[in-house]
Amino acid sequence: MSNQASTLFDKVWDAHVVRKIADGPDVFFIDRHFIHEVTSPVAFLGLESRNIGVMYPERTFATADHNTPTINQHLPVQDALSANQLKALETNSAKYGISHWGLGHARNGIVHVVGPENGITLPGMTIVCGDSHTSTHGAFGAIAFGIGTSEVEMVLSSQCIMQPKPKKMRVNVNGTLGKGVTPKDVTLYIISKLTTAGATGYFVEYAGDVFRNMSMEGRMTVCNMSIEMGARGGMIAPDETTFAYINGRDQAPKGEKWDEALAYWKTLKTDEGATFDKEYTFDAADIEPMITYGTNPGMGQGISRNIPTSEQVEGGKSTYDKSLAYMGFHENESMLGKKIDYVFIGSCTNGRIEDFRAFASIVKGRKKADNVTAWVVPGSHIVEAQIKEEGILDILTEAGFELRQPGCSACLAMNDDKIPAGKYAVSTSNRNFEGRQGPGARTLLASPLVAAAAAVTGVVTDPRDLL
Amino acid sequence: MAYDKFTLLRSTAVPLPIENVDTDQIIPARFLKATKREGFGDNLFRDWRYNGDDTPKADFVLNNPIYKGKILVGGHNFGSGSSREHAAWAIYDYGFRCVVSSFFADIFKGNSLNIGILPVQVSAEFLDKIFLAIEADPNAEFEVNLEEQTITIVSSGESESFDINGYKKHNMINGFDDIDYLQAMKGEIKEFEAERIY
Numbered sequence: 001m002s003n004q005a006s007t008l009f010d011k012v013w014d015a016h017v018v019r020k021i022a023d024g025p026d027v028f029f030i031d032r033h034f035i036h037e038v039t040s041p042v043a044f045l046g047l048e049s050r051n052i053g054v055m056y057p058e059r060t061f062a063t064a065d066h067n068t069p070t071i072n073q074h075l076p077v078q079d080a081l082s083a084n085q086l087k088a089l090e091t092n093s094a095k096y097g098i099s100h101w102g103l104g105h106a107r108n109g110i111v112h113v114v115g116p117e118n119g120i121t122l123p124g125m126t127i128v129c130g131d132s133h134t135s136t137h138g139a140f141g142a143i144a145f146g147i148g149t150s151e152v153e154m155v156l157s158s159q160c161i162m163q164p165k166p167k168k169m170r171v172n173v174n175g176t177l178g179k180g181v182t183p184k185d186v187t188l189y190i191i192s193k194l195t196t197a198g199a200t201g202y203f204v205e206y207a208g209d210v211f212r213n214m215s216m217e218g219r220m221t222v223c224n225m226s227i228e229m230g231a232r233g234g235m236i237a238p239d240e241t242t243f244a245y246i247n248g249r250d251q252a253p254k255g256e257k258w259d260e261a262l263a264y265w266k267t268l269k270t271d272e273g274a275t276f277d278k279e280y281t282f283d284a285a286d287i288e289p290m291i292t293y294g295t296n297p298g299m300g301q302g303i304s305r306n307i308p309t310s311e312q313v314e315g316g317k318s319t320y321d322k323s324l325a326y327m328g329f330h331e332n333e334s335m336l337g338k339k340i341d342y343v344f345i346g347s348c349t350n351g352r353i354e355d356f357r358a359f360a361s362i363v364k365g366r367k368k369a370d371n372v373t374a375w376v377v378p379g380s381h382i383v384e385a386q387i388k389e390e391g392i393l394d395i396l397t398e399a400g401f402e403l404r405q406p407g408c409s410a411c412l413a414m415n416d417d418k419i420p421a422g423k424y425a426v427s428t429s430n431r432n433f434e435g436r437q438g439p440g441a442r443t444l445l446a447s448p449l450v451a452a453a454a455a456v457t458g459v460v461t462d463p464r465d466l467l
Numbered sequence: 468m469a470y471d472k473f474t475l476l477r478s479t480a481v482p483l484p485i486e487n488v489d490t491d492q493i494i495p496a497r498f499l500k501a502t503k504r505e506g507f508g509d510n511l512f513r514d515w516r517y518n519g520d521d522t523p524k525a526d527f528v529l530n531n532p533i534y535k536g537k538i539l540v541g542g543h544n545f546g547s548g549s550s551r552e553h554a555a556w557a558i559y560d561y562g563f564r565c566v567v568s569s570f571f572a573d574i575f576k577g578n579s580l581n582i583g584i585l586p587v588q589v590s591a592e593f594l595d596k597i598f599l600a601i602e603a604d605p606n607a608e609f610e611v612n613l614e615e616q617t618i619t620i621v622s623s624g625e626s627e628s629f630d631i632n633g634y635k636k637h638n639m640i641n642g643f644d645d646i647d648y649l650q651a652m653k654g655e656i657k658e659f660e661a662e663r664i665y
């Protein structure tokens with residue numbers, strides 16, 4: 001069967017199956033495991049109660065991010081429960097010999113930002129973490145997905161999980177993106193077409209010119225959001241852009257090991273003639289800067305459009321009405337000009353250097369609107385350092401923005417960065433669920449450019465008018 | 468985690484006819500700060516269930532004493548969003564052992580099976596029938612038979628079969644979990660690991 005055309009996904013998946021169970025899942029080997037403070041403590045408790053250890057501690061990496069404050073990180077964490085979780089991560093990591101980049105560590109940051117930027121994430125790997133946006137790492141041609149805490153315990157104790165092999169989907173986007181259209185818009189567009197459940201049961205490969213021409217940061221943004229259409233993960237075949245990004249990073253292979261790895265990575269692509277269970281093709285020219293108007297990431301549209309009527313969308317009317325009522329929006333209204341209270345730029349979706357460059361390109365020479373509270377949160381200390389080195393911090397300061405310290409922050413609002421009830425936030429994160437950014441908070445998901453345009457005008461604004 | 472064996476469940480059900488019930492609704496992030504698995508049931512559907520001042524919202528189904536039981540019936544695409552197993556723990560801790568919907572998000576489904584909640588996926592038509600049966604009589608009973616892979620509306624006898632893979636079914640019926648299985652094959656995993664390029 002070795003001559004049969006196979007997909008990138010098949011190649012990586014099949015290389016990691018330790019055992020196939022008849023009428024059951026595959027026993028699936030995990031190369032890299034990331035853990036953070038929120039979804040790991042119970043897994044460690046489980047190890048203790050069963051009296052089993054960590055099988056390969058060098059394959060697990062711990063970073064604190066979900067629950068950390070984004071100001072005054074040098075002070076003790078105020079919230080006792082958060083402090084307790086951070087402590088548990090530190091203690092458990094030390095006990096089992098797991099590398100731990102805790103609060104204040106120079107390489108600390110959001111797990112899906114630090115993995116790639118330190119060369120821990122590599123093509124052809126299997127990567128899991130107790131966070132659904134683990135799909136981010138698929139940008140490197142890895143199979144990466146989020147797992148639950150029981151599975152975290154499985155990986156710690158056996159480096160394997162039990163997974164039925166998902167079906168395969170390919171999403172092609174061809175052509176050239178218009179002015180002001182970013183990777184975030186591409187992914188929000190795809191999700192709006194497929195809906196939040198459109199890719200459930202599938203693993204997605206993104207293909208076509210648009211992804212070939214995209215930076216690694218952009219590819220990460222796209223793969224990150226795969227879960228928002230229900231997919232377990234998304235991946236993009238590695239190419240010269242990928243290799244150039246990895247080369248020289250802290251934990252990337254070096255010397256002979258690099259040559260060996262590179263030769264393997266070059267085989268990681270879908271063969272001509274390989275088949276997918278489902279395939280979609282979109283035209284880049286149809287994609288505008290996007291914004292969401294509802295309470296799931298599939299409820300997005302081109303920023304210049306009016307909010308659809310319930311007849312125009314799939315799903316039940318009562319669910320749709322409930323969603324618009326929560327947002328305080330009405331059918332057929334224009335999104336442009338809607339007043340904004342908060343802007344959040346950051347998260348593992350858009351918290352990388354390229355995102356802050358984009359944000360700065362609009363705020364440069366302008367001022368933050370008085371009615372807007374802005375939270376500018378880098379994805380990691382390394383990103384934070386880049387922001388300073390490149391002079392972006394000066395642009396931000398000049399325009400009246402403050403830079404905070406790295407962490408998940410308002411993406412899930414576990415720390416103090418909560419949007420107050422009823423307030424509107426343009427957010428570069430990934431979920432606009434009810435209460436995601438704080439009880440009663442109303443989230444409009446968008447790109448760093450749309451966020452910047454809102455931050456300087458105080459209302460939803462088409463960034464193309466400011467570029 | 469060791470959990471109760473699941474063979475046959477006969478119970479009334481709690482209806483939640485909302486689509487895309489996401490894990491942030493099931494258990495909001497601010498309640499994920501515990502380092503233990505128990506106790507999440509108190510905050511199940513927190514923001515739908517309670518007002519900002521912690522008083523119960525009268526119109527939410529969990530606050531309506533006429534609805535009770537070990538089966539939760541949700542709308543299409545139940546459990547989308549985050550990978551937090553806390554969502555499944557909260558449902559289990561509250562007392563549910565089975566969730567019925569016409570479609571489940573992947574991770575939620577896997578998490579449920581791993582902790583002893585049976586996700587039962589039925590057709591959209593059958594889901595409607597279940598909702599109608601509860602509407603007609605909040606005390607309507609349902610029978611979930613894992614061995615036979617069927618769910619039955621007891622009053623009318625209408626029944627539908629559901630899918631589950633043989634391995635998971637065996638685990639649930641016997642109260643086994645994946646970790647037991649993996650521990651037993653460590654030798655094989657070691658050999659595999661030795662061959663990995665990274």
Ligand code: SF4
Pocket residue numbers: 065066110111112131132133347348349407408409411412429430
């Ligand atoms: S930024 Fe948001 S999505 Fe990303 S890891 Fe943190 S909480 Fe998860």
